Amino acid sequence: xxxxxxxxxVFHQRKDKLNEQYTGDYYxxxxxxxxxxxxxxxxxxxxxxxxxxxxxFIKPNTEAKxxxxxxxxxxxxxxxxxxxxxxxDFNIMGGSLGLVHAQKIQKVQELAANMxxxxxxxxxxGGARIQEGVASLAGYAGIFHHNxxxxxxxxxxSVILGPAAGGAVYSPALTDFRFMVKHTSxxxxxxxxxxxxxxxxxxxxxDLGGAEVHGSASGVTxxxxxxxxxxxxxxxxxxxxxPSNHLEQPPVLNWDDIQPRNxxxxxxxxxxxxxxxxxxxxxxxxxxxxDSFFEVAENHAQNIITGFARLNRKVVGIxxxxxxxxxxxxxINASRKAARFVRFCDAFNIxxxxxxxxxxxxxxxxxxxNAIIMHGAKLLYxxxxxxxxxxxxxxxxxxxxxxxxxxxxxxxxxxxxxxxSAEIAVMGPEGAIKILNRKELSEAEEPEELKRQLxxxxxxxxxxxxxxxxxxxxxxxxxPSKTREVLISAFSLLENKFEPKSPRKHGNFPx
Ligand code: HXC
Numbered sequence: 001x002x003x004x005x006x007x008x009x010v011f012h013q014r015k016d017k018l019n020e021q022y023t024g025d026y027y028x029x030x031x032x033x034x035x036x037x038x039x040x041x042x043x044x045x046x047x048x049x050x051x052x053x054x055x056x057f058i059k060p061n062t063e064a065k066x067x068x069x070x071x072x073x074x075x076x077x078x079x080x081x082x083x084x085x086x087x088x089d090f091n092i093m094g095g096s097l098g099l100v101h102a103q104k105i106q107k108v109q110e111l112a113a114n115m116x117x118x119x120x121x122x123x124x125x126g127g128a129r130i131q132e133g134v135a136s137l138a139g140y141a142g143i144f145h146h147n148x149x150x151x152x153x154x155x156x157x158s159v160i161l162g163p164a165a166g167g168a169v170y171s172p173a174l175t176d177f178r179f180m181v182k183h184t185s186x187x188x189x190x191x192x193x194x195x196x197x198x199x200x201x202x203x204x205x206x207d208l209g210g211a212e213v214h215g216s217a218s219g220v221t222x223x224x225x226x227x228x229x230x231x232x233x234x235x236x237x238x239x240x241x242x243p244s245n246h247l248e249q250p251p252v253l254n255w256d257d258i259q260p261r262n263x264x265x266x267x268x269x270x271x272x273x274x275x276x277x278x279x280x281x282x283x284x285x286x287x288x289x290x291d292s293f294f295e296v297a298e299n300h301a302q303n304i305i306t307g308f309a310r311l312n313r314k315v316v317g318i319x320x321x322x323x324x325x326x327x328x329x330x331x332i333n334a335s336r337k338a339a340r341f342v343r344f345c346d347a348f349n350i351x352x353x354x355x356x357x358x359x360x361x362x363x364x365x366x367x368x369x370n371a372i373i374m375h376g377a378k379l380l381y382x383x384x385x386x387x388x389x390x391x392x393x394x395x396x397x398x399x400x401x402x403x404x405x406x407x408x409x410x411x412x413x414x415x416x417x418x419x420x421s422a423e424i425a426v427m428g429p430e431g432a433i434k435i436l437n438r439k440e441l442s443e444a445e446e447p448e449e450l451k452r453q454l455x456x457x458x459x460x461x462x463x464x465x466x467x468x469x470x471x472x473x474x475x476x477x478x479x480p481s482k483t484r485e486v487l488i489s490a491f492s493l494l495e496n497k498f499e500p501k502s503p504r505k506h507g508n509f510p511x
Contacts, residue, residue, distance in 0.1 A: 018056055018067050026091055034184050035162060036228050038072050038087040038095075041122050044232045045085065051076035055107065060100040060132075066092050069101040070125075073108045075117070079240050081251070084112040087122035090162055094126035097168065101129070102139025109146035116245035118155040120235060123172065124162030140167055147174035152347040154245045159235055160185040160221070161228060176344055177238060177296070178221040180211035181231050187214060187221075212299075219300035219333060237294060241308040241315050242348060249349050250315035258313055259290040267480035270421055274396060277324040280305055283355060283395060284318060287311070287484045293318070296341060301333035306341040308350070312488045317345035320355035321406070323396070330402050331362035332375040339378035346386035351491055354392040354413075358402040359428060376405065377510040383407045385507060389494035393483060394418040394465065394474070399427055409473045414497065415490045417483075418465035418474045425463035429455040432462070 022039055030037045036044065042051055053074040057067050070092035075084045086105045088095035097105075105121070112119035128136040150156055151174065158172035159179040164187045172178050172187065180187070188209035195201050195208065207213065215224035223238070225231035243250045266286040269278055284293055288309035295307035302325040307318050319338050321328035345352050361367070361376060383390065383405070391414060392407045403424060407413045418424065425432065433441070433454040444450040468474040478486050 014057060014067075021066055021068070021092075029091055033162075034227075035090070035124065037091065038089040038122065038124070041161065041228065041232060042072060042074075042076075042085060042087050044229060045120070045122075045235060046076035046078055046083070047080065051085075055104050058100055058104060060098050068092065069098060069104065070095050071097075071101045071104050073104045075111075078236055081239065081244060082115075082117045083239065084108050084117050084119045085122065086119075088125045088162075090124045090126075093129060095124045095162065096126045096129035097136050097139055098129040098132040099135040099139045102136070102142055106142050106146050109143065109150055113146070113150040113153050116154060116247065118157065118239060118242060118244060119150070120157045120159060121171065121175070123158060123160045123164050123168075125168060126163060127166045127168045137167075140171070143171050144174060147171055151176075152246055155239075155242045155348060157235060157238065159231065160187055161231070162186075165189075165191055173220070177223065178214075179223045179225070179231050179235060180214060180221040181225050181228055182211045184228070185211050185221075215297075216299040219297060219337060222297045224299065238308075241294060241350075243350075246347055246349070252315075253289075253310060253313040255313070258292075258310070261286075261288075261290055261484060263287060263481050263484045265481075266483065267419070267421070270396060274421070274423065277327065279324050280320045280322045280328075280355060280357065280395075284309065284320060287355075287487065288316075288318075289313065297337050301331070301337040303328055303331065304334035304338050306338060311353070311484070311491060314491070315350055316353045316491065317341060317350045318353050318355065319406075321358040323357050326362065328358050328397070329360060329362040330358060330376065330379070330405065331367055332370055332372050335372070335375045335379045335405075339382040342379070342382040342386055346382070346388050349388060351389040351494065352383075352386060352391070352407070353487065353491075354390070354407045356392055356394045356398050356403075356406045357396040358399065358406060359397045360400045360402045374510050376401070379405050380411065381507070381509055384412050386412070387497070387499040389414055389491055389497050391415045391487060391490055391494070392417070393478075393487070394422040394424060395480075396421050396423060397428070398422060398424045400425075409475075414494050416474050417476055417478050417486060417490075418468065419480045419483075420465065420477055421480075422465035422468075422474075422477070423459065423463040424465055424468045424474070425458075429458040429463060432458055 027037055051074055055073055058069055059067060060069050070089050072087045072089055086108045109119060156175035157177050158175045169187045186205045186209045192203050192205060192208055195203055211224045214220040223234050225234055263286045269282045271278055288311055292310035293307055297306055303322050305320040305322050309316055309318055390407050409416045437454050441447050465474055465477045469477050
């Protein structure tokens, strides 16, 4: 009994010592930099009182003054669903990653994958712990290995809330989604100092690897927020669309949680002149459940839209051309962005809806020399290999290779619809008549009048959806105002879709 009392005393002393770590200027140091502490981030992310820490007392060695080795790990619920987390604590050795720190993260990854729960990494770290040398590098390698093994098993989300430098950026890169905060999150393989030494170029942290750069130009991050609170709310929102693992279906809302939707005026979004742009978001929002659209990678490759939404309470992944940016053409970035999104949806049982208005692939030396051939092939591959229900609605243009890519019937589209306004052909009318009618046009007395007539003929006889419908490449030409109900009914038909897995090891995705 006496021994027992002593053990209890030690138990409480250790708890007090652990709590002491989180007093004094623990909060101020982070707040002064415009950041929350690791503990505050966890409290904000998880449902109140649900977080349970694992390995709080771990130390890298007996001489270490602090517990935890600079990372807080554990589990709890977010929106009522179990989620595992690791949060690097910048206040302890700059959140740097030593071997024990890495082992804690790997334990979280292993538990998440084995138990089938999403894993969220809150990253705020000076990178490999310099004092530990190769052991810290091995620690990173172990994390990367787990990232790859967990890919497609459980959703993995990286939230960069401070520095992520050097090879440390590759764990976020191997996960499904990345979140960043303006001015406080930075990701780069080599920092501004190295850039100066090697290239003699001056560049700030923000311009090299800040949230805005990665949210737009590089597309490395999928979500950008002004502050950490909104960023963590974004993580919660994303989780609300995702199943916990690849064996589960995405969450379905209650009937009471959706408002009736009126799609009556949907066709008025299209301008009368089919060469004029419009905002595809206006169409998406007239189809999906009210306020349910959640865009992914909003500022990168804006010529294509990707995002989650609900259709009659059920989650769908939307891929839509955006005619108001570069006329909705497909280029390298758009192909990569969409391909990655399709693959995520496919891995996690999220049906795919394509809204199509695409004049073709982006021409030019820049695109060709940077391998549009291989990047465009990624999107083809992603649609063709996806086994989730896949539906396309051709809203307006569907020309050439771009028609094929956007989940056309023969690429494996389960249901293909078109609006009466659809233009489906090898190329647009102007391009086509230049090739087919060059001689007549050059000899015509009134070439503009002849051109107008030829364009009309081409639209009436070749580039319209009725021919595709008659040949079975489009299942049905639909009334635009009925799009929502047609889609709800078609996705319901496809709900039990089953495609047996191929026995091969894996395909060879075009990189
Ligand atoms: C050990 C580190 C550390 C590191 C920071 N600290 N980075 N300790 N190893 N990698 C410690 C600091 O010594 C300091 O300790 C505390 O963390 C806070 O750091 P500050 O420099 O005071 O903070 P700040 O001014 O905000 O600057 C943050 C920083 C800077 C930009 C991250 O610390 C920095 O440049 N660190 C080194 C980054 C780096 O080069 N890492 C290696 C990348 S290569 P005290 O005791 O003073 O509070 C890499 C390889 C991975 O990671 C390979 C994977 C395959």
